[in-house]
Amino acid sequence: MARTDSTGSTWRYRWAHRQNERRHQTYRGAEATWRRRNDELCRLRALAADFQGSAAAGIGLPLELASDEVVLWVWPAVQLVEVRHSGVLPAPDLAVGVEATPLRPRRPDGIRVADAGMAVVTSRRLVLLGGRGRRDWAYGKMTGLTHDPAAPVTLIQTLDRRRTSGVLLPVAAAADFRFKLTLAFADAIEQRDAVRAQLDELIDEHAQLKPFRPAVATPAQARLSGLVPGGRRTVAVAAALALLVPAALIESGPSDPGAEVAIAATPDPTPRATPPAAPMLARAEPAASTSPKPKPERTSASPSPQGERLCGAPRNPMGYDFCGGDRIREPDAEVCDHFDCAQEFWAGRGYLVQCRDGAVSLTGGSRNACAEHRGVRRTVWT
Structure with a gap:
């Protein structure tokens, strides 16, 4: 069974209720559209089998038939x-x-x-x-x-x-x-x-295009982002801003070092005794270095985007996908936070597979894999 939270908080249950309502509403709309087209195709098939004309139907028409x-x-x-x-x-x-x-x-x-x-x-x-x-x-x-x-x-x-x-x-x-x-x-x-x-x-x-009935969301699948208005999108925007703002501050921090050298080379208006020739040569050395030095290249604070190989799998930090690789017999403890786990998920004794109704199960390789979920659709890899 999927792991549940024992804190007694109710926001997880509210999140699961909203998720189930949204999933079923989407499913009902897709299923109604699919059924309308299916009924029309079946009607046309029956008409193609039984459609026949009649010479008596032309009686009363101002039309001479062969x-x-x-x-x-x-x-x-x-x-x-x-x-x-x-x-x-x-x-x-x-x-x-x-x-x-x-x-x-x-x-x-x-x-x-x-x-x-x-x-x-x-x-x-x-x-x-x-x-x-x-x-x-x-x-x-x-x-x-x-x-x-x-x-x-x-x-x-x-x-x-x-x-x-x-x-x-x-x-x-x-x-x-x-x-x-x-x-x-x-x-x-x-x-x-x-x-x-x-x-x-x-x-x-x-x-083959009939929509699958969605899996039931459980309170254990609720993430902390559900407490934030806007959910994961708000969290993602906040994380992006947290990365971009320090980068902007770093870019606009210290001034050009060449300007500091030019200011240091400005003669002091306070009258002083003229030093010997040797010290004057010593003062000429900083003036020769007033040209600005090239800035060292800074690396951006935001990480560069890298293409994820998912092949239809939801985004997850474990790197699980539907593309290929090694079978998963001991999934990560957070797998149900990113995939829709079937009931009695942790009681499975096989490898990780996705069933035909979209749920994932640990019964891969057994004769009764996804027996209550219309059979196995594909394997989850790492």
Whole structure:
């Protein structure tokens, strides 16, 4: 068990409470963000497996379908946009992505609205039934397609039309439209399995990013810096000032020795008897040394920074890191002041390891190492 303070003071318990509240608040925010993306990926995976169109869905639409064409998606309020000056768009692909930031309901510069109406995604084409007519984008004729990452705009280039055009959707419908258009295009080129495989890979990669639940801070891990407002940062600033102020005083202490020699060489105004020639030569010797002597170089009072090899380990005076070296079987008594020690830490009989939940344990090398902490993550070295 981690060593505890027997003084009966309560500031250590208050420090542990604040640390646990801060850690859990950070964890809850990260876990909520991770879960939202995970739910969206799972929803898209289920949609990729079950999404099918129906010929009956086209009943009532002013659109004539081919014999093998089915309606996959319909949205009643879409705007037709055209680009005044556009380059070559990237070729259509099957990339599936979940927007990291929400789209903004705006129309990008250089795009004008030409019409408005109903958007229909079928198994062979994207159709906009507008007030001025119908606009078709057949999948077999698409040469370029791009989705704006900041606005709900999709632009398309086709072989039978010179000007780039596309659709501007409501923000609430943009993500669903983009994914279903990708599925429709994948069905047209018989690559639905590639979309499902890509989603499976994204889900597996995202599962590896699930945040760890933080270790519980104990009163024994509280340091004296917790009593100072600002904690270790205030202590570090005070230590830096304690080193810099004496150095500044040393630099500005004694005056230039050359000035002292010049003052000593100034003739005394008090009249005196003229000494013999020999003493005059003796007075000329100090005058010849009035040029200032070079100052000896002083070393700075502050220590020069040296790069620490930590490889992700917290800063500690023992020199423990995650890089490599020798295993630690008898850790320093202050190890729990710098690392999050597991419960029953000092009862371990192995070498020092970090568990998958971030705690460190002395059970390295045993069959049950970090058994209550999701297993061993890596070894702590010295």
